Amino acid sequence: MRRLKAIGVLIAAGVLAAACGTSSSSTPSSGPSGVLTIDNETGGVWTCEFNPFNLTDLPQSFGPVYEPLAFVNTLQSGKATPWLATSWTWSNGNKTLTFTIRNGVKFTNGDPLTAADVAFTFDLMKKFPTLDVNSVWSVLSSVTQTGPYQVVMTFKTAAVPYFYYIADQVGIVDQAIWSKIANPVTYPDLNPVGTGAFTTGSKDCTPENIKYLANRHYWMPGEPKIGTVNYPAFLTNDTANTYLANGQAQWGSQFIPSIKSFYLSRSLDNHYWFPPVANVSIFINLQSSSAPVLQNVAVRQAMAYAINRPKASTIGEYGYEPASNQAGIVTPTFSSWLDTSQAAGYGNNYTYDPAKAISILTAAGFRKGSNGIFVSPSGQPLSFTLLNNGGFSDWVAAVATIQADLKAVGIAITPVNLAATTYETDLYTGKYELGYDAETGGPTPYFELRQWLYSGNSAPIGTPAGSNWERYSNPATDALLNDYLATTNAATQHAIVDQLQKVMLTDVPVIPITEEVDWYQYSTSSFTGWPTQGDPYAQPAIYNYPDWGQTLLHLAPLK
Numbered sequence: 001m002r003r004l005k006a007i008g009v010l011i012a013a014g015v016l017a018a019a020c021g022t023s024s025s026s027t028p029s030s031g032p033s034g035v036l037t038i039d040n041e042t043g044g045v046w047t048c049e050f051n052p053f054n055l056t057d058l059p060q061s062f063g064p065v066y067e068p069l070a071f072v073n074t075l076q077s078g079k080a081t082p083w084l085a086t087s088w089t090w091s092n093g094n095k096t097l098t099f100t101i102r103n104g105v106k107f108t109n110g111d112p113l114t115a116a117d118v119a120f121t122f123d124l125m126k127k128f129p130t131l132d133v134n135s136v137w138s139v140l141s142s143v144t145q146t147g148p149y150q151v152v153m154t155f156k157t158a159a160v161p162y163f164y165y166i167a168d169q170v171g172i173v174d175q176a177i178w179s180k181i182a183n184p185v186t187y188p189d190l191n192p193v194g195t196g197a198f199t200t201g202s203k204d205c206t207p208e209n210i211k212y213l214a215n216r217h218y219w220m221p222g223e224p225k226i227g228t229v230n231y232p233a234f235l236t237n238d239t240a241n242t243y244l245a246n247g248q249a250q251w252g253s254q255f256i257p258s259i260k261s262f263y264l265s266r267s268l269d270n271h272y273w274f275p276p277v278a279n280v281s282i283f284i285n286l287q288s289s290s291a292p293v294l295q296n297v298a299v300r301q302a303m304a305y306a307i308n309r310p311k312a313s314t315i316g317e318y319g320y321e322p323a324s325n326q327a328g329i330v331t332p333t334f335s336s337w338l339d340t341s342q343a344a345g346y347g348n349n350y351t352y353d354p355a356k357a358i359s360i361l362t363a364a365g366f367r368k369g370s371n372g373i374f375v376s377p378s379g380q381p382l383s384f385t386l387l388n389n390g391g392f393s394d395w396v397a398a399v400a401t402i403q404a405d406l407k408a409v410g411i412a413i414t415p416v417n418l419a420a421t422t423y424e425t426d427l428y429t430g431k432y433e434l435g436y437d438a439e440t441g442g443p444t445p446y447f448e449l450r451q452w453l454y455s456g457n458s459a460p461i462g463t464p465a466g467s468n469w470e471r472y473s474n475p476a477t478d479a480l481l482n483d484y485l486a487t488t489n490a491a492t493q494h495a496i497v498d499q500l501q502k503v504m505l506t507d508v509p510v511i512p513i514t515e516e517v518d519w520y521q522y523s524t525s526s527f528t529g530w531p532t533q534g535d536p537y538a539q540p541a542i543y544n545y546p547d548w549g550q551t552l553l554h555l556a557p558l559k
Contacts, residue, residue: 032214032227034557036527039249040542041240043391044420045233048205049188052171053124053131055466056424057189063549064212064229066171066194069099069118071550072164074277075536078443080163083546084113084172084195094158094488097166101149105219107174109193115145120175122153130185133466134165135456139485159485161493164442168546197224197553208233225556226527231542235419237393244521245270251551252521253542255394257318259521269525273533273540276333278441278448279324279512280395282307282386282402282434283427283470286509287461291433293380298364299411300508304350306357306409307402313514316398324512326350327501328452329445331515337445339498346505357409374410383412387432390417398513399436427469430461438516439467440544446484446493449500452510454481472509518544529554 050061062068069085072078085099105113122143125132139162142154153166174193181187191201197220198212205211212229234240237254244252245263256263256272264270282303284294293299309323325331326349329338343349347356365377374382388399396417403413413434418426427435441448451457451467455478458468465471477500484496504510518541522530531540531551538547538554 031216032224034226034526035228035230036226036251036552036555037249038229038231038542039234039240039244039252039254039521040231041234041237041254041391042420042543043235043389043423045207045235046205046210046231047188047421048190048202048207048210050192050200051184051187051189052173052192052194053128053133053184055133055428055464056421058171059543059545060210060231061189061192061194061200062171063196063546064198064552065192065196065200066173067196067549068168068170068172068546069101070163070167071538071546072168072443073537073547074441074443074539075275078164080167084118085167088163088167090160092154094160095155097153097155097159097163098146099151099153099167101151102219103149105195106217107193107195108199108215108217109174109177111174111176111193113172113174113195114148115151116148117175118151118172119143119145120179121170121172124173124178124184125170128185130459130464133457134169135454135466136162136165136170138454138456139482140166157482157486158488160488161444161446161485164447171546195219196549198229220553223553226552229552235391237391247523247525250523250526251542253519255317255320255392255519256521257394259318259320263521267523267525269523270521271524271530271532272521273531274320274517274519275533275536275540276322276330276515276517277539278330278439278516279328280321280398280436280438280514280516281324281328281452282436282511282513283432284509284511285430285433285435285470287430287471288433289461291380291384293376293382294384294433296364296376297507298360298366299382300511301350302357302360302409303406303411304508304511305347305353305360306411307405307511307513308352309513310352311405312398312401315401316394316396317514318394321394321514321517324515326505326508326512328449328504328510328512329501330441330448334445337494337497339501342498342502343505350505352405354405354409361410368410372407372410373412381412382410383414384433385414385416387423387426387435388415388417389420389423389436391420395436402513425464428464430459430465430469430471435469436513437469441516444493445497446481446500449497449504450481450484453477453500453503470509472507474503474507477503526558527555528558529556 049057051057052066072080087100126137139159144152197218200212210231241256313323366374369375439451455473458471459465520540538550
């Protein structure tokens, strides 16, 4: 489960412009109606917890229930539109950001939204750093309410690119509720109180399904148009895909083998679109106590050369997710950022070369044991477990090809395919050796690179990390990432991203395997207003937050 050369202020007569582009803003006489069913295989059942600061819970609440200050569209070069804020301005050399908060918005318990709630939300993340999943307080110095509807954010340095994390990636909570919560880190938030277009909670949720009901007192006139959204849980792709293909759901977000014959052929109303946005990668635990040899860069470089990324793409993803490059630049979405000349010095971006992998290990003093597996000079075998989501059949198949590739050069991999909740917990807390997963990315390649490489995003083993799950730390790299924030000059930003690509090529802290596309299937039989390649008003996959809240504001039942 995501975008920013320059942010402009767009105000649309006090309503959210982004949410009114493809559907009428007038209220139907009957109010919200229709039942939309979502089909997104997560590999686990629902916990019915909706904490907007918890990486496991927030995809189920952020967007439809909790809302951000603004919406930043990754697919439209970081275009920003108002949400809970009506406007914003930069000043003081781009070190001060002032938001005007929308007047007239209420939380679903009737409490009015004010600037105090916004300031409290950010201060809560400062008080409890685990809640600060994008490390916004690494660049913020203060967040102050200056009136009932104005918030001033002061930064340690110029930080315009961080607008994405500040405005788009933080759900605003009710101070009256959250100020009474002793430990918001572990708070399950069973009955979330947000400002969003939909409500849900323990009475509407079971392990098998989350039901979202239209907030009939929502602040935006005429929205939402949908009355009920059902979000059933699926443990495997196969069951989810059959459910979707049979017409039991209208909005899908998972891998479907042979999608044309399995899904498109069932109905002329069935469609799909898979825009590439980030990478599916092998995360290498650089602080693993059971596999300290992973700290040896030669091992990581050898693995990167040994993996046949096109094969993982073809066999695991049917080619729908293209092979990645070691620099981590998603193409064609961000092709203009890829430094091809630099990558040429690293085997053309670590093009599959098993002989090169073996030569790197041999030169570093590794020798093959009697079982064909390399052993370090201190006697540690290159034998690792690889954490994976067992419910994702495409990831399981892709990892099987990676396992075979690495075995061929003398590196043993044992996949550990777990249920989603256990898998996520183990990955975030560093309880793994190798892990297969994807970050969310953002409006430019910088955002995914920051998620991978910024030490402030990580955490000690045993504590959940917001990103940087491999626990990479390099002060020089941190400085580069922060330098990017201090400039709005496109040429300077590109030069910094070039240097970050070199970090990926030399240090290999993460091995991108396939490009993470937005898995997105939709049916036009019952609803209109879907995001399309011609109208990419939001990232279209359900698991993109807060984007899926935008999509629900665009959709309307067919009469």
